[in-house]
Amino acid sequence: MLLREAATSSVIGLINGVVMLVGTLVLMSVLDLVLTGVTVAAVLVVIALFGWLMPGIATAQARAQEQVGRLGGVLEGALRAIRTVKVSRAEDRQAERVLVHARSSAEHGISAVRAEATAWTIAWSGIQLAIILILGIGAWRVSLQQLEVSSLIAFLLYAFGLMDPITELSQNLTALQSGVAAAERIREVDAMEAEPAGSRTSAASGPGGGRSSGPVIELRGVTASYRPSAAPAVRGIDLAIPRRGHLAIVGPSGAGKTTLYSLILGFLEPQHGTLFLDGRPYRQHTRDEIRARLAYVEQDTPIVPGTIRDNLLFSHPDASEEELARVLDEVQLAEKVAMLEEGLDTSLSSSQISGGERQRIALGRALLGTPDVLLLDEATAQLDALTEAAVHNCLRDRAAAGAVVTIAHRLSTVIDADDIVVMENGLIRARGDHESLLETDRLYRELVAALRIAHDTAPAGR
Incomplete structure (x- = not known):
């Protein structure tokens, strides 16, 4: 709104005001x-x-x-977590927090209006002062017979006419100025560093050009942190993800x-080391090329606004009805969708979707394509036992055809894995299958014990 006013009515008003001001001054000079x-x-x-x-x-x-933006952020956060706010009996605290930001916003708004009012007062006062001077000097010049009374009256009329262009200006x-301030906040967003696009090169331009029989993704000596001054989040990571x-x-x-997921998905750049896709460094691929080979299911399982169909087709808009039916069966949602009056075209905002069903929709969205690597961040955490077994x-079927990588917080997921990587303090501590790690790695045994997974007592390891 502020930008629109600045770019349209304010600019036009300035032009009109300048034309009227210059025209009036020219007539006065005559x-x-x-x-x-x-x-x-x-x-x-x-x-x-x-000035x-x-x-x-x-x-x-x-x-x-800026204060209005902060107020909106606080209010949105409180409304988004309204159930938590109510259960925590934090309504009064959140209301006070909103009021603090509202008062600050009001104070800054009043300060801005006062500055504008001061400018308008100066403009009016300047014209009033000019009229007083014109009356005084004009009367003196009339007394000296250097100016006709009729000319003085006409000049005063022009002086009164200056009020409109000066006020408009x-x-x-x-x-x-309001529009400039709004544009500055937009420029701050525009000035944010964009992720590097990568450089596309010929598939035959280096070793491993094209899809080889080696790992689909490999990390070699990768060290990364989220800020240049921060301690590394991962250090010296060597990890090969097999094709199946x-x-x-x-x-x-x-x-x-x-x-690790942030590095693989291209959301974070390594400070040291290199990532490879099909034997070629990541920098030789564009971000779109990399992400077209991956599918990712977050633990939070965000749902995009729209229908169930919109969500399933979000990554693969050209999928057929047969493919949609297949993934609904795979994630145990076919029966639920069939019970809905509008089926796949049911709006998620108007339907009762549980956390587990949201998670299955997100998983179905990832399974709809045929990614080379399926990345799951505990994507079955909210599923019941029967549905989890089906998923x-x-x-398991998908792992037979491609790579499935799981960040697991439930050992029921880990036991099914072909290979397990144990991480601690940004390092890969151990790697192996479930039984071998139980025998050789103390941290893995502690993780298993903490998650109450029954296992045979293993001999003391390192």
Whole structure:
């Protein structure tokens, strides 16, 4: 809204005001050059004062808009977590927090309006001062018979006519400052660093060009952190993901599991080391080429606005009805969808979808394509035992045709894996299958014990 006003009505108003101001001054100069000089001097004083006030108005507008943005963020966060707020009996605390930001927003808004009002007052005062000077000097010149009374009256009428263009200019200049402040916040977003696109090269331009028989993805000596000054989240990672099979990644919180996914998905750049896709470094692929080979299911399982069909087709909009029916069967949603009056075209905002069903929709979205690597961040955490068993069978079938990588917090997922990687403090601590790790790795045994998975007592390892 502010940008639209600044780009349309404010700009047009400024042009109109300038034309009217210049035209009026030209007509004044025809009547009397001395009084015109007095008027021009008054206008120049007003312009100088405006120039002095404009930076302050812009700063006040920017602060006011920033506070409004913070208020909106706090209010949105409280409404998004309204159930947690109510269960925690935190309504009063959240209301006070919203009120604090509302008061701050109001204070900055009032400060901005005061600055604008000061500018308008100066504009009006400048014109009133010019009229007083015109009356005084004009009367003196009439007494000296250097100016006709009729000319003085006409000049005064023109002086009164200056009020409209000066008022229009002052109002549109202050409105323009609001638009400039809004544009500055947009420029801040535009100035954010974009992810590198990568450089596409010929598949035959290096070793491993094309799809080889080696690992589909490989990390060699990879070290990465989220900020240049921060400690590395992962260090010296050497990991090969085979083209087929189920690889599980386990470890305590903060071990670096999610960071591995961020690296594989191209959301994080390594500080040292290299990632390879089909034997070629990531930098030789575009981000689209890399992500077209991957499918990712988050633990939070976000649902995009729209229908069930929209969500399933989000990554693969050209999928057929037969493919949709297949994935619905695989994730045990076919019966649920058949019971809905509008079926796949049921709006998710108007239907009762449980957390487990949301998770299955997200999983179905990933399974709809044929990704080379399926990345799962505990994608079965909210499923009941029967549905989880069916989904595990589906993942087992998928692992026979491609790579499935799971960040696992439930050992029921890990036991089914062909290979298990144990991480701790950003390092790969151990790798093997379930039985071998029980025998050789203390941390893995602790993780298994913490998750209450029955197993034979293993001999003391390292």
